[in-house]
Structures are given as structure tokens and as C-alpha cells.
Amino acid sequence: MQQDVSRRGFIVGTATGVAAASVAGCTQSESDETEENGSTDDNGSAADEPSVPEDASVSLSVPTADELDGLYTPLVAFFEAENFTVEEAGEVNEGAGHFHVLIDTEQIEPGETIPNDDQHLHFGDGSERGVLDLEPGEHELTLQMGNGEHVALSLTDTQSVTVDGAGEIGLDAPQDGATFSTGETITFEPSVENVVLEEAGEVTQNAGHHHVLIDTDPVDTGTVIPTDDQHLHFGDGTETPEVDASDLEVGEHDVLVQVANGVHEAYPLATDPITITVEE
Known part of the structure; x- marks a missing residue:
């Protein structure tokens, strides 16, 4: 019987470290x-x-x-x-x-x-x-x-x-509208279901690791998540990614957490963006 396949789309992932x-x-x-x-x-x-x-x-x-x-x-x-x-x-x-x-x-x-x-x-x-x-x-x-x-x-x-x-992800902390001072540590607390968090390196079914995206949109499913100041990788498999507020410019930032597989190919598992403020 034909099923509904209209989730967030099906996008090919690449086997290399560069994709768009x-x-x-x-x-x-x-x-x-x-x-x-x-x-x-x-x-x-x-x-x-x-x-x-x-x-x-x-x-x-x-x-x-x-x-x-x-x-x-x-x-x-x-x-x-x-x-x-x-x-x-x-x-x-x-x-x-x-x-x-x-x-x-x-x-x-x-x-x-x-x-x-x-x-x-x-x-x-x-x-x-x-x-x-x-x-x-x-x-x-x-x-x-x-x-x-x-x-x-x-x-x-x-x-x-x-x-x-289906895998699910939410964000328990920080809260939308939170303010951090330069020098503080921003701790992200995603809540993940049906996905095992593990170190990057191998592609394992139903497993992946976190990425924190700053002032940018979620990466298309299957596309390799870039490594730059807007796409922070946590390939150690941590459950609670941490970002130093000093690494962000003073002002407001839209942030979210997205999961990808062991070679950083994006899953359609991304939290809703929240706005945080960094002040001196």
C-alpha cells in the first residue's frame, strides 16, 4: 500500500566532506x-x-x-x-x-x-x-x-x-530571549528521541551528533554541514554542547541545534530557532 512520503523531503547526502x-x-x-x-x-x-x-x-x-x-x-x-x-x-x-x-x-x-x-x-x-x-x-x-x-x-x-x-529533537535550554555576558558559557540542552548520540567518524543507522547553528538556516537534509563560525560541530557526541559567549559578537543571535550523521550529513532534525543576546 502506498504511504504518505511528504515529510521534509528526501535529499541525497554526499560521501565527501564537501557538499552543497x-x-x-x-x-x-x-x-x-x-x-x-x-x-x-x-x-x-x-x-x-x-x-x-x-x-x-x-x-x-x-x-x-x-x-x-x-x-x-x-x-x-x-x-x-x-x-x-x-x-x-x-x-x-x-x-x-x-x-x-x-x-x-x-x-x-x-x-x-x-x-x-x-x-x-x-x-x-x-x-x-x-x-x-x-x-x-x-x-x-x-x-x-x-x-x-x-x-x-x-x-x-x-x-x-x-x-x-521518527527521530525527534527539542531544546530545553537556553530559553528564547535569554541574555549572556561575554565570558559566560552558553549550554545547550537538546532533548533527542530515537537517535543515539555518538562520536563522528562512521555512519551508523539511527545515530549522529549535534551541531549548533548561529544566525543561519538549518542545512538541507543529506547535505554536509559546513565547518565555520556559523556551524559549530560537536563530533565528540556530547549531549550538551557548550559555546563561549565571547566567541559571539555583542548583540542578538538566532541559534538552533541540528543533528547529523557520523560524516556530518544533515538530518532533518533541527530545533526551532531561538533568539539570545550577548552583552558586555
Whole structure:
């Protein structure tokens, strides 16, 4: 049965330490261009099925709830290709392409363009894993390879998953409107459910660490959280991040806490922003 998949979206995470929303998947404009250039013939009918190596295959891997003693969203899905080259979208090369995850929908007929929407997730940066934000319940996930112009290939793999619940985060302290003097320590006390806090380094299902964001918006799901003065990482797995008020300019600041996985790929778990004031 098809499920509601309209949580906060599904954005690809990158396997490197540098990412941006623009490479977190294929944009809709890319998909539209492909429909014009890559998937139909002059009469508007589906193009011939692109050929793939006979020994090529793909596989999708998401731990089951039984393996984890409960599976909670957001979750990380892993992709693998055998005898097939995984590369960024753009050029069409023989025996090469990129991954797509289809959620609670039929696979795309080979030769047709893969849509770009909440049920058809493009991993056009060549990623081999992605952060998925699913509604609790049963879902059917299909991994399908597409070529450089997002034309569907016959390489697919399907896995059914049951999501038991969702990660949650709130902020118990500081309170909105709190004032701190230069030299004070600002202690953040997030309340987290269904996510294990652990040190950065490895991608573990249902686990991650805190980041404090200052005067900036939450990072898109799956995108690597930058390391700078506005994005403070707490990769030691602490439950209560601390920030020295002296490190902030005097005045008002909007702050929030966001959780990311072991390689800093953002989860859609972010507290509502609060305003604090630093004074001399």
C-alpha cells in the first residue's frame, strides 16, 4: 500500500566532506531539460532502451527493524553497483550512470526519463548512499540506475522496509530571549528521541551528533554541514554542547541545534530557532 512520503523531503547526502544543495541531487530544471533532450524521439515516444552490460547489477541496502531493534527515520540507504560505473550526471557514457531511489511507486520503464519529485530521488552527484526521511509505516524502496541524462536503465533492486517511528529533537535550554555576558558559557540542552548520540567518524543507522547553528538556516537534509563560525560541530557526541559567549559578537543571535550523521550529513532534525543576546 502506498504511504504518505511528504515529510521534509528526501535529499541525497554526499560521501565527501564537501557538499552543497546544488549537488545534493538533480534539479528539476535538469530533469526538464532531459525530457526535451534525452528520453524521447522526434515523435515524442519513449526512446529505445539503453543497453547495459549483461553482468551488471545494483543493490539497495537498508537494515531491517529486526536487525536494529527498531528502524527510525531519518535513515541511511546504501547503494552498490557491480560491473557498472557510478558517475555524476551530465554526460551519457556506455556502462555508466547514477542512482535513483523510487519510494512507493513502480520502477520507470527503461528508456523513459526518471521524474524528479518526492517519490523519485535523484543522486546525480554520484553518491552511493542517501539520507531518507520517511513517514513511519511500511515502504517499498526501489533502486534504479539512470544514465547521465536521467534515462532509466533496466538495473533495479527493491527492498521493503518498516519504519517504526521518527527521530525527534527539542531544546530545553537556553530559553528564547535569554541574555549572556561575554565570558559566560552558553549550554545547550537538546532533548533527542530515537537517535543515539555518538562520536563522528562512521555512519551508523539511527545515530549522529549535534551541531549548533548561529544566525543561519538549518542545512538541507543529506547535505554536509559546513565547518565555520556559523556551524559549530560537536563530533565528540556530547549531549550538551557548550559555546563561549565571547566567541559571539555583542548583540542578538538566532541559534538552533541540528543533528547529523557520523560524516556530518544533515538530518532533518533541527530545533526551532531561538533568539539570545550577548552583552558586555
